[in-house]
Amino acid sequence: MIRRTEHPAPPRLSEPDLPDILSGGGRIRARTEHFQRRFDALESETDAxxxxxxxxxxxxxxxxxxxxxxxxxIDVDIEHLRATTITARESRWRRVRITGGRIGTLDLSAAELDEVELRGIRIDYLALGRSRVEDLLITDCTFTTLDVPGATLRRAAFSDSRADELDTRGLSAENVDLRGLEVLSITDPTAVRGVTMSERQVDFHARAFATSLGVHVAGER
Structure with missing residues (x-):
């Protein structure tokens, strides 16, 4: 029997692998290593x-x-974080989960993400420009702007999420499922090649798709 391959392929995720007991306290500092610890507070300006x-x-x-x-x-679980700005350019995330909270700006430009989950967060501005992403799941999140220009996305999916604007310029996508993302505006409709959208989404953005193809859309005669 020929087994059909699911398309788009869903993200392959594992929960962060944490021990039952974590050491408490301490401060996160730049150029240091932090292993099996629990942090209940961050400084107002935290340099890591x-x-x-x-x-x-x-x-x-x-x-x-x-x-x-x-x-x-690696193997980091972040819960109910409130942050004005997180700048994580050129960082590397593997098996990281962020659940709940509010973030003003999350800048992951040129980052490498593998097995990352965002769940139940309000993020005003998420920047993934020039990032390399494999196995990303975003669930029950709200964005004002979601930027992915020049990003490479492999096995990424959205569920019950919303974005006012999606900047897709130069996006390279494979097995990217946008059906669970309600998006009001797509900056470059020609760059969504390779993603999966619902019929309702395609209907909603039909004028933008037509315009991107050079079609002049006019009223009925």
Whole structure:
């Protein structure tokens, strides 16, 4: 019997692998390693550039600015985070889950993401420009702007989520499922080649698709 391959292929996700007991307290600092720890607070301005954070939980913390440029996060569970700005350019995330909370700007430009889940978060601006993403699931999230220009997405899916604007310029997509993302505006409809959309979504964006193909849309004669 020939087994049909599911299309689009769903993200392949595993929960962050954390021990039952984590050491408490401490501060996250730049260029340091943090292993099997629980953090219940962050400084108002937290510099964690080039840090290595492994098998850690961050719960109920709030910060104005959290810098993670060049940092590595592996098996990290973040719950109910409130942050004005998180700058994580050129960082590396593997098996990271963020659940609940509110983030103003989450800048993951040129980052490498593998097995990442965002669930139940309000994010005003999510930047994934030039990032390389494999196995991403976004559930019950709201975005004002979702930027993916020049990004490479493999096995990414949305569920019960919403974005006012989706910037897709230069997007490379494979097994990307947008059916669970209600999006009001797509910056470059020609760049959604390879994604999966519902008939309702295609109908909603029909004028933008036609315009991108050079079709002049006019009223009935």
């Amino acid at each position: 550039d080039h840090a290595v954070i492994t098998e850690c939980r961050i719960a109920g913390a709030a910060t104005d600015a959290w810098s993670l440029t060049g940092a590595t996060l």
